[in-house]
Amino acid sequence: MNAPTTALPTVVIGAGPVGLAAAAQLVERGIEPLVLEAGTAAGNAVREWSHVRLFSPWAEVVDPAAEKLLAPTGWVKPDGATYPTGGDWAEKYLQPLADVLGDRVRFSATATGVSRQGRDRVVDADRDQQPFTVHIQNADGAEQRITAHAVIDASGTWSTPSPIGGDGLPALGERTAxxxxxxxxxxxxxxxxxxxxxxxxxxxxxxxxxxxxxxxxxxxxxxxxxxxxxxxxxxxxxxxxxxxxxxxxxxxxxxxxxxxxxxxxxxxxxxxxxxxxxxxxxxxxxxxxxxxxxxxxxxxxxxxxxxTGFRPDLSFLNELRLGLDERLQSPAELAPLIDPNQHSCGTVYPHGVKELSHPEQNVYLVGMKSYGRAPTFLAMTGYEQVRSIAASLAGDQEAAERVELTLPETGVCGGAGLFDEPAGAEESGGCCxxxxxxxxxxxxxxxxxxx
The missing domain is CATH 3.50.50.60 (FAD/NAD(P)-binding domain)
Known part of the structure; x- marks a missing residue:
């Protein structure tokens, strides 16, 4: 019916820091990416907080594979010890990276649905042999459908901030005010x-x-x-x-x-x-x-x-079989590492394709979206995620499973992450x-x- 799915591109949703890093990692592995960005420029969400300075220095917010792509263009990496604003990050790194990727990045292209070709989420027959189908709406309202070998969702959570209500719902009167x-x-x-x-x-x-x-x-x-x-x-x-x-x-x-x-x-x-x-x-x-x-x-x-944090928009992934944690809406294998109900130590072990896999093969949530509703995400974490995923898609399982990252600790240790410990709780003396x-x-x- 179609060419083998391996001949199709890997669709990356979102041209933010982690989405563009995913594209760079795929290119390095000889896999053709197609990045779909709903906004009109690279780092569209980052630009909305362009006035805020990152707490990670330049040395920790540039992906190694992306740097290799940029080097032949004469791009000069900013001083690694200095701290960029969101605007700096977008203009001095993300946009040049998107420019290098060229027509592999499509702007004003919103992914509105992802499924398996000819298979809704109920159908088992030959499911894993079918390519993904990605529905897109362009800026002029025109719709189209493309097929893909794999889908990497790096769309983030910026568009869905959490409301005021302590129960996770908008407080009464929040909308009218x-x-x-x-x-x-x-x-x-x-x-x-x-x-x-x-x-x-x-x-x-x-x-x-x-x-x-x-x-x-x-x-x-x-x-x-x-x-x-x-x-x-x-x-x-x-x-x-x-x-x-x-x-x-x-x-x-x-x-x-x-x-x-x-x-x-x-x-x-x-x-x-x-x-x-x-x-x-x-x-x-x-x-x-x-x-x-x-x-x-x-x-x-x-x-x-x-x-009060953010939450993932999963609506356009509804026809995929995702294995999500019932609390955080993050990949189930990742949740124990980041669940603030269990710890608030701020130290998250590096993780990759194993923790990010779903029952639906070759679909991944990465970057801030992979954390679901959990906080404290670092760009370095996302870069390691997509390095591992690109290696796996290229068939290099040894590299996919290898840890190539040491994350800085927050210096925070203690207590339940969402509510105070009950009065009289015994101290363990350990991290929590x-x-x-x-x-x-x-x-x-x-x-x-x-x-």
Missing amino acids: GERISYRVPDLKDPAVRARYAGKRTAVIGSGASAFTALAYLADLAKATQETQAIWVLRRGISGATFGGGEADQLPARGALGLAAKAAVDDGHADAITGFRTDAVEKSGERLVLVAEDGRRLDPVDEVIVL AAPATLQIGIAAPATTGGC
Whole structure:
């Protein structure tokens, strides 16, 4: 019916850092990639946070195979010890890499569905012998269908941020209050964005690196403009692990983010509200009131920044037989390594094709999408993933199974990753021992739950 599937391209969905690295790794292995990017340029999602500086230096965000492709063009690798912004990463590395790949990258091409040719997910007969069929919608609305030997989904999770609600669903009133709610770290160098937050009371919801960054930005704004105040809303309590590994983090810039967030609280630029799981967002005139599941109500705020993580869009993969963890929506074999219910040590063992495989052969979720709802993904992790997958697709199982990466540790060890340990829990003394409580900041009014 068709040429052998090995003669078909391997489709890579997403021209971000890991998707383009996958293409470079495939080219190095003599496998023809076709990269489908919904945006108009390489690193489309990265460009949306172009103002944010990475906590990994240049030496750790350039894929080795990509560097080999770029070298003959005269491309000069930036100083490996310096830290790029998202904009730097896109303009100085991702776009040149896409340019080198040429017509192997198609822009304004959105993958809307992936299946086996002539087989929905129910049909077993000769399933693995059929090529993949990928449905695409172009910018003008025109649709087309292409066939592929393998599919690597590196589309990320940027387009699907998690909502405010502590139950994983939008809080009541969240949608109708959308004009005052943002799900991105604000670019306070943009005059319009700066005016939105200057002199205002802003709630920042979240406890990861993005929340740290937003708190640090708002603290700087508070130093320059009167009446600017941040309210840091945490679903958990504050412990020794709340601010990351600090000086113990092997990525110093990542540790510095947590220290900056701590300074924002210590210096009085942000009040920390703990154990607050938002149930509703109510309007109070032109302002918003956050209401917790336990009935607590915060004083009105002007703006809300929601940085509670992301989740994968799996809708266009519905006809594939994926083996996903029921909690994280990550590949089942990977989940135990990254599940914050089990550990929060921040140290993830390098992994590759074995942990990323599914019941459906030759389909892989990579990059941030492979982590499902889990946090703390590093570019280096994604580069190792696609190196292993490319080796496997080329038939080099020895290289596919070989570990070629050592990941930096966060310096964070302790406790359950999603909720505090119950009172009286015994300390194990190991990596996941419950951390000591860290007293920070100044007392907040009793109506806001204290600090």
